[in-house]
Amino acid sequence: MAKHHISAADFDSVPDPARRKGSVVLRRARAETRQSDQMLFQTPRDTTFVHSDPWRVLRIQSEFVEGFGTLAELGPTICVFGSARTHRDSAEYRTAEQIGRLLVEHGFAVMTGGGPGAMEAANRGAMESGGTSVGLGIELPFETGLNEYVDIGINFRYFFARKTMFLKYSQGFIVMPGGFGTLDELFEALTLVQTEKVTNFPIVLFGSAFWSPLLDWLKGTLLEQGTISEEDLDLFHLTDDPDDAVEWATAFLRAAAQGEEDAQQQRGSEEARRLGPQ
Template sequence: MPSNDKRGQFDPVPDPARRRGSVVLRHKQAQTPQADRYLLDSHEGSGFTHTDPWRVLRIQSEFVEGFGTLSELGPAVSVFGSARAHRDSENYAHAETIGRILAEAGYAVITGGGPGAMEGANKGAVSAAGTSVGLGIELPFETGLNEWVDVGINFRYFFARKTMFVKYSQGFIVLPGGFGTLDELFEALTLVQTEKVTSFPIVLMGTAYWGPLLDWLRGTVAAHGAISPSDLNLVKITDDPVEAAQLAMAHGNGNGNGHGLPKE
């Protein structure tokens, strides 16, 4: 007798989940605009005068959550790079090596918490029994925090997230990446150039990838007087992940443990 069980015929294709702060959105709810878009989009009506003040409280809560979670993290280095780096790629391997070396020296490793190079760095930190931090962000298509993050925070707003990267890091290591990586790189360069942060090493990993950018900055931007030639001294470049980690730690002081946040 044929079975009347038709459950498998109507199983929906799983929709990717999206996080909005501590909230998980799936299916149709995952298509709602991001919080940053609500805040920055100029096409809202006059109702913004009623909603923006409440957003201030939400933004405040993200800063409070970040400060409260990371305030006792200890020395840390942020590692940036493409979410599209495959696990069998050189960039992933370099990120993993960097994460391991930093953790062995007592530094926490902070990434954007996503896949690719970020996952590699988090994995390397965990392999050395170090603290692996992921600062996630609400995006239209995301996979959530990678499995190697052991201290994770999800943000709605880019500017709150970027504040945490700079405030709790002693340096940046930047592997090949796209717009997001470039945004983080130039934000750090601007803060160092304007002396908003001091003694903050910025290390580029990959001469073939970053060399043309530095050539353009030197030959075009500096040549036009838009930056000083000495501004290019704010960044170091290398192909060696060991040297990258050492350069990032040059102005810092590892805490000798890197094994997690103090218990309350």
């Protein structure tokens, strides 16, 4: 058997080492590149990227993913808003606590901003009644953390991500007396209902002594100057009765559930008649 003689030309024909970078093949000078893992684990010299808008977009996305994933299977839920400054020994605290209990008795989870005051009271009423108590917190300079009565809690960096969760995963708002944050949630909901971005979304204002001056301004200034219409004043319900607040906030969803139950029974009866005696 003849031996094959290897010439210099044969060495010239051997391809340069190849390098894979993910699904990409790199050869010759292009192969002289660092591995992706090498670059990942190398201590970065420039850390300003964590303060850039592209990085913030990823953080915002993570808040939506976390919120959607945690709350998607929550079930019927009503948000209770109110001041973080409501004292535990006040009548407003006891009323918010009672509203939390009543919502659970009607088969609803209770969602709040997760803070102290009226929010804590509503969470407490829900938790102590054996219901689902949810708190969506927000990063603030005076943040105290989620109150101890929250069973499912998420902390947010961004107000708009948090507000999306309130509106997406609840079926109505009960708004206790509160400050700028409470007003922000109230007018966000009113705007979305007015513009039909959300439909069949009850909004209850609790405490006529607190809310009446605002309603007088809405009627005497906004309505009078034509910046809102008469129908816009029907987008909310004012009450001083916890039972009425809960009944009004949950009526639509309970009616819808009853209608679905009646429809299922009707379909069952029609199927039984169609099959006849067995």
